[in-house]
Amino acid sequence: MQLKQLVNISAALAAASCALLGQQAQAGTVLDDWQFNSAILLYNETDRVSAAEGVFTARGDFGDDKFLNLGLVVDALTGASATGAVAQPYVQSFTRPSGRGSYDVAAGDTPLDDTFHDTRVQLDASWEQPLAPNWRVSGGGHVSKEYDYLSLGLNGSVARDFNQKNTTVSLGLAYSHDTISPEGGIASAFAPMLLRRDFADDDSYQAAFAATRDRADDTKDTLDVLLGLTQVINRDWLMQFNYSLSVADGYMTDPFKLVSVVNSNGVVQQNLYESRPDKRTKHSLFWQNKLHLSGTFLDASYRYMWDDWELSSHTADVKWRLPMGEQWYVEPQFRYYQQSAAEFYLPFLQQDEPIPQFASADYRIGKMSAYTLGAKFGTKLAAGNELSFRIAMYQQTPENDGVVAPGVLAGVELYEKVTAVMAQVSYSF
Incomplete structure (x- = not known):
């Protein structure tokens, strides 16, 4: 819930892991028919969130093109997370979302809750096999648990080959049911x-705090549909085109985020917990090309996403694998991301204006641009095993979408940049 803008660390790392699964296990062992990949990722934002994640995947070959895929992800997040409240030219005090404890934010600083921490464990399993000549099916599920969040999901897909297996059409479905149970309630x-400090004693404070809570937990259901087309253009060029639809229904407000109410001078009068719609429909188009160019390999993709929150985004990603001798390779990467703001995104609320039906000051759904610049280094080891290292820098730049900052807000940073460094080590065997 706290870090969906962490460039989808789990998904990105799992994708990098799967890319290495083509290596065969060493012959003559009890694991002849299994392939394994392990990876460790470290992520650190300047003065904000830090993350450490480990991924282990296994793929078992049971003959006749039948495969079992297993995955384990463990990650730990710590650090400071932006609350959504605006900076002020004086010290501000905040209560933690649990209602227990408080903290102060220095004058001019973006309010951050510095006690953010969480640990997540995710298990995945799927089975794939032929259904008939030129037909292939798969099915699986996942369970993911963190301190205040539980996700259960099922997925399945069917694919059909045409044109002497040079063309593949696929359909995938996934369903997940999530339970959100934040400390202190919703x-x-x-x-x-x-x-x-605004109450005479602790009992009166606790009674008032309980009156602000609506329920202990809530749920969200998400249905994803993916239509895909993969085409072999020639012996050096593979192209893929996907359309995906995601429909979510349920609790999508971040229970930890605030939005500040300011007067005509930009001074905060109070901080309110945000509110988002309980439905969201997203569409996306994805186009990817993999090319072999004179001994090098180019992977270029583009994604366009739009939804009924009026948030749209563009993502371009380019990776170019270059050989360095017989054993080593280097793969530079550049990724650019740009998004518009959701219709209910507001960096703050005006005291003299009515409160809207929905509002959020979470910069992750505001107007922004971001880029990732990095490189991966890999080498082939004995028995076909592979070891790789990746280092990258990520910078996110929130942008003003035409909002005029009144009074003292003109002198503080409302759209603070976020810079992060990522390091990853992967080993496949």
Whole structure:
């Protein structure tokens, strides 16, 4: 819930892992028919969130083109997370979302909750096999658990080959059911953040805090549909085109995020818990090309996403694998991302204006651009095993979408850049 803008670390790392699964296990062992990949990722934002993640995948060959895929992901997140409240030219005090404890933010600083921490464990399993000549099916599921979030999911796909297996059409379906149980419960829409110092004693504070809570937990259901077309253009060129649809229904508000209410001078009068719609429909188009160019390999892709929150995004990603002798290779990467703001994104609320039905000051759904610049180094080892290292820098730049900052807000940073460094080690055998 806290870090969906962490460039989807789990998905990206799992994809990198799967790319290495073509290596065969050493013959003559009890694991002849299994392929394994392991990876460790470290992610660190300047003065904000740090993450450490480990991934282990296994692919078993049971003959007749039947395969079992297993996966384990463990990650730990710590650091400071932006609350959504605006900076002020004076010290601000905040209550933690649990209602227990408080913290102060220095003058001019972006309010960050510095006690953010979480650990997540995810298990995946799937089975794939032929269904008939030129037909292939797969099915599986996942379970993911963190401190205040549980996700259960099922997925399946069917693929049909045409044109002497040079053309493949596929259809995939996935369903997930998530339960959100934040510490302290779920706040009512636009409930005020209360401060212990404003109450005569702890009992009166606790009673007032309980009155701002609506329920202990809530759920969200998501259905994803993927239509894909893969085409072999020639012996050196493979192209893929996908359309995906995602329909979510349920609790999609971030229970930890605030939105500040300011007066005509830009001074905060109170901080309210945000509120988002309980439905979201997303569409995306994805186009990828893999080319062999004079001994090098180019992987270029583009994705366009749009939804009924009026948020749209463009993502371009280019990787170019270059050989360095017989054993080593280097793969530079550049990724660019740009998105518009959701229709209910507001960096703050004006005191003299009515509160809208929905509002969020979470910069992750605001107007922004971001880029990733990195490189991967890999080598072939004995028995076909592979070892690789990746280092990358990520910078995210929130942007003003035409909002005029009144009074003191003109003198503080409302759209602070986020810079992160990522390091990854992968080993396949």
